[in-house]
Amino acid sequence: MDKILIIEDDKDIAELERDYLNLNGYEVTLEADGLKGLDIALENDYDLIIVDLMLPGLTGFEIVKSIREKKEIPLLIISAKNEDIDKIRGLNSGADDYMTKPFSPAELLVRVKTHINRYERLYKKTSITDKTDVFNVGGIEVDPDSRRVYVNNQEVVMTTKEFDLLVFLMKNPDHVFSKSQLYDRIWGEEDFGENATVAVHIQKIRKKIEKNPSDPKYIDTIYGAGYRFNKNV
Structure with a gap:
């Protein structure tokens, strides 16, 4: 079962994301504090991490940047900040994707599946015969x-x-x-x-x-x- 960490301080949104992902076969961990969320992200193995931007302790930008320096896993930002400058800053921090609130749970599921599947294809190859040209x-x-x-x-x-x-x-x-x-x-x-x-x-x-x-x-x-x-x- 794929494991997902959600760092989100809005309890209603965090539980909505968790419940929808649980229903579709994902194991989800919730954390509301930025500092604790970063510690959990770095200390454990997850298949994807969802991060809000406005968090107590640390901003989502700081969390994404710190995780990206240590791990190459899918990082998805979901935020109420919908200005292009925020999206650009989030992607520049190392996020793979950026969604704005309010969002469709179905769209969230599609994006989560897409990023996890692509990561698995790229990093969990089992055959050593599939050599690709440089x-x-x-x-x-x-x-x-x-x-x-x-x-x-x-x-x-x-x-x-x-x-x-x-x-x-x-x-x-x-x-x-x-x-x-x-x-x-x-x-x-x-x-x-x-x-x-x-x-x-x-x-x-x-x-x-x-x-x-x-x-x-x-x-x-x-x-x-x-x-x-x-x-x-």
Whole structure:
């Protein structure tokens, strides 16, 4: 049974999330305090963690950032803060996804299943025969099996979604993908209007692979259309 930690100080919302996830086969732990929630998250193994932003003790931003520095597991923010700046900050902190309150329990379930299933496919491979080719473009080397990225022979650390997005674009060079298409391919669901999610992840990838992120050479922005990986660097 997959285990989920919910760090949420609104008792009604926390219990709604827990009860709905319990009904669908998940084991759920609740914690209302930010500091205690972070301690529990780091001391135990969970398949996914849901974090509110406004918490006593620590903010959700701080919790997500601290967990991401130690663990590579799906992190989902659910918050009443619905401004783009909050979503961008949450994703920049290391969250894989961001939902706003009020939310549909059915949508929550879909997103939880999607993130856990993708994590299991990526990190719990049992066959050693499924060797994937290493990608080399310009000064970038990406090994999908070890999930390592090197820029000019220096390893750079990427989150799950950053890595998946970069590999997908590198596998399909010179093809323009819209934000909605990328969200569907990487997050595995319709974007629900969350186009900022893709833009934030592209920005974060550029900061890690581009010599000058404001004048990118690898990932082009095709205004009004989407993004394209340039193989002729």
